[in-house]
Structure formats: structure tokens, C-alpha cells
Amino acid sequence: MSPFYYQPIYLALVLFLSIWVGVRRITSPDYTHQQKGTFWLFPLLVSVVFAVWLGLRPISGAAFGDTANYALGYRTMDSYQVRMDWSREWIWQWLMIACKSAGLSVNSFFVVVELIYVLSAFFAVKRLMPKDPVLGMLFVAGSLMFFTFGVNGIRNGMACHLVLLAISLLLDDKYIIGGLLCLVAFGIHRSTMLPIATSVLAIIGVRDYRYALGFWIASIFISLIAGGAVSNFFAGLGFDDRMTQYTRAQDMSIFSREGFRWDFLLFSTVPVFMGWYVCVKRKIQDNWYNVICMTYCLCNAFWIMVIRSAYSNRFAYLSWFIYPIVIAYPLINLPVWEDQDRKTGWILLAYVAFTAFMLMVVW
Helix, strand or coil, X not given: CCHHHXXXXXXXXXXXXXXXXXXXXXXCCCHHHHCCCCCCHHHHHHHHHHHHHHHCCCCCHHHHCCHHHHHHHHHCCCHHHCCCCCCCCHHHHXXXXXXXXXXXXXXXXXXXXXXXXXXXXXXXXHHHCCCCHHHHHHHHHCCCXXXXXXXXXXXXXXXXXXXXHHHHHHHCCCHXXXXXXXXXXXXXXXXXXHHHHHHHHHHXXXXXXXXXXXXXXXXHHHHHHHHHHHHHHHHHHCCCHHHHHHHCCCCHHHCCCCCCCHHHHHHHHHHHHHHHHHHHHCCCCCHHHHHHHHHHHHHHHHHHHCCCCCCHHHHHHHHHCCHHHHHHHHHXXXXXXXXXXXXXXXXXXXXXXXXXXXXXXXX
């Protein structure tokens, strides 16, 4: 199969499933009460099939971005290069060595990575939204960056989904396994220090979403007034080598479009507004959702302050991986509106249609 068919096939599958689920919600007056038990085996099976299919993709840099670079790194990886060093992403290196020692091919290694990427998201959704994991996974799979970070920024994507699973465990007071998953994610991609730190702050510290919202609004003005200085400051912290590379790049032609990304900011505003509407406007009290909203808001505020950096979408993903959870969680778990099933169906259809439009037409 041509590598350029993968994204259209993926979008067609997600659209089909979304239309099926969305129309059922729109046309059934009491859809939620018709559910019998937790229907989680179907999304689990689809997740496994999708991960295997994506892992067996052709090694094509033209179609899948950094896939070719990861394949080259896997082929040339030697065990002497790995040492336990938290200033390096040694767990990612250890994973490659473990797979090579087991005799796995490059594509088999990618299957392992995709299974971790997809299933960590699935089990996080199952824990956070047990009433309807099918709908929860459709919001995740239908998000703008899900496919991209499954085939391009695969290490970042895998690490962020492990953080998402860790957050779902920490919210349930499973601190040991949640903390271990955070360490694993950090050892895979050090940039995950940001969502880890903000989620811990939200869990044990500030609980009022209005403070996070105020900081998010302030970050826009900070970025407009002193964005360059802020980018250089964060680059000097050195928590991620790519931060220094992207913020201090001289030849910007090799990077994604830079400057203040009003389009990215507008896209990022939707979960912020959803959190405001549920937590502030409607005053619905849910500690789990409050933590999820605050984590997204604080991480996104950091990205806004470095928004002029080349490849700022890489930093945006440190909040965007929580994007579908902020949208889906109240639709499934909280009494936000009257006639919520119908509204949820329309929101799902609009959400996935937007992703399809952006990936197929705009990008």
C-alpha cells in the first residue's frame, strides 16, 4: 500500500465510526440510559488493530516525517550508547536496545511503539470516562494531532500518552504506579516534565480553575510584549535540547512557519472556554475535571509564551494531547446541558469533521 494512503484511510475510518456514534446519539432521545454496561472491548480491539496497522507502515520520510529518522536510529543503535542518565532520554534508548536484542525488525519496533502510544491513551480514557470509552476514544483518535504524533513525533506522542495514563492513576490516588509512569515518560522525552509538573501542581496545590485561566490570559499579553525574551529564557533552562535548537535557530527556512501563531491560539482556546463554561459559568464541581482543565491551561500558557519559536507545534502538543479529554470528559461524565446526548453527537461530528478538513485541505 502506498504510504500516502494511510492518512486518508485513517480519517475515513474515524469519520465512519464518528458518524455511527454521533447519529445514534442525535436520533436516540435517551441514548445514555440505553447503554447496557461498559462497552470497552470494541474500542480496545480497534485500538490494537490500528496500532499494528500503523506500526507496519512503510518507512517513508515523505509521508511520515521523522519515521525515517527513527528507523535509521534504530538500525544504528548499539547497547554501549545506553546508560542510566536522567539528563538524557535513556529509557527510549533502552527500549530500542531491548527490541533489537529480541531480534525485532524496524517495523516490529514501530508496532511496539504504536501499541504503547494507542493503548496508554485507551486505558487513560477507560479510567477517566468509563461510562462511554467508545465516545472518549473517538474524541482522542479524532483530534488534530493524533495521527501526526503516531507517525511523525512518535517519541513525544508516546511519552505524552504515558503522562495521560499517569494522570488518570494519580487522580485515583494510585501514586506509586502513576509516579513510575511519569518517570518512564520523562526518560522517553524530557519535555514531559512540563505536563507532569503542572498536573502535580493541580492535584496537590491550586484547585481553583480561575487562577489557571487568569495565567493563561496573562500569557498572551506576556508573549505579545516580551515573547522573544521569554523564549530565550526557557531555552536557557535546558530541560529539552530541542527547545534551545528551535528557539535559537538561525536558518528558519528549515523549520515550520514561525511568528505569533494566531491560528494555533484560536484552536487552543476551545478547551479553555470549555473549562471556563463548566467550572466557572456552570459551577459544576468535579475534582478530576478541574485538574485536567488546569493541566491543559497551564501547559498551553507555557506554549503561548514561546509561540514564536520554530516548530512551536511541538511545544503545543504538550497541552494538545489533553485537548480531547477536556472536551469529552464533561460530555460523558457531567450534567452540562439539557438534551446532552444530542448536543454531544453534534459536537463529535463537528470535532472530527474539523480534523478531517484541516488534515486533508489546510495542511
